[in-house]
Amino acid sequence: MIISETCRQALKDIGVSPERMSLEWVSAAEAPRFVELITNYVSSIKSLGPLGSADGEGGGDLVQRHLRAGVKAASAVKVRTALGKLAKDMHKSGDYDPQIISAGVAKKVLPAFRQERLSQEIQLCLAEHGPCDMDSLCQETGGTREEADKILGTLSKKGLLKEEGAIWTLV
């Protein structure tokens, strides 16, 4: 449940409609129910259209880069520890209400995921397009100026990026 909620919120952050992912329970004896679920699901995806073309999805290439950064972010240590901690807290409280899970994910896991994704994406962006200024980076990654500023600061401290007259380049 935590994983599925994280997925939904991560997809939203990436700019993919969360409806593209579904989690359902079917017992081994419920073949007709399985058929019904699959049929409904396929028709709902058909109405959404191909990946990147539904409402709020910014076109194939952009989504593709968001996803590439997202995959890297989802493997990041920070995000995984956040998930583990949340699972531990939920276990301790013993309350698995969907709303509580959703709030927990939004508060504890998503900020780490978003920061990690933006950081990965800035690097991907610079590698693809060469040197960029901050505004175009914000536009490409979908982050705010403050977020980008903070991440660019950390990355340049690590010696991965350098700034020359407000233009950023990979080292």
Next chain:
Amino acid sequence: MTTEGFNPRILGFLCHWCCYSAADAAGVSRYQYPSNIRVIRVMCTGRIDVRFILEAFKCGADGVFTGG
């Protein structure tokens, strides 16, 4: 791109003990269901990770169906 004639590629993560058996039973009893779904059998739905699902979308899936 038009949505007419659009055949979505859907990746299904099905639990070996529940949904996969249901899919199997559906096949045996000859129920018709759309053939858009490509199935990956996992031993338990708990095995599935955020990374798997994002990776599926990255590799060009239009939807991911998880069945437990």
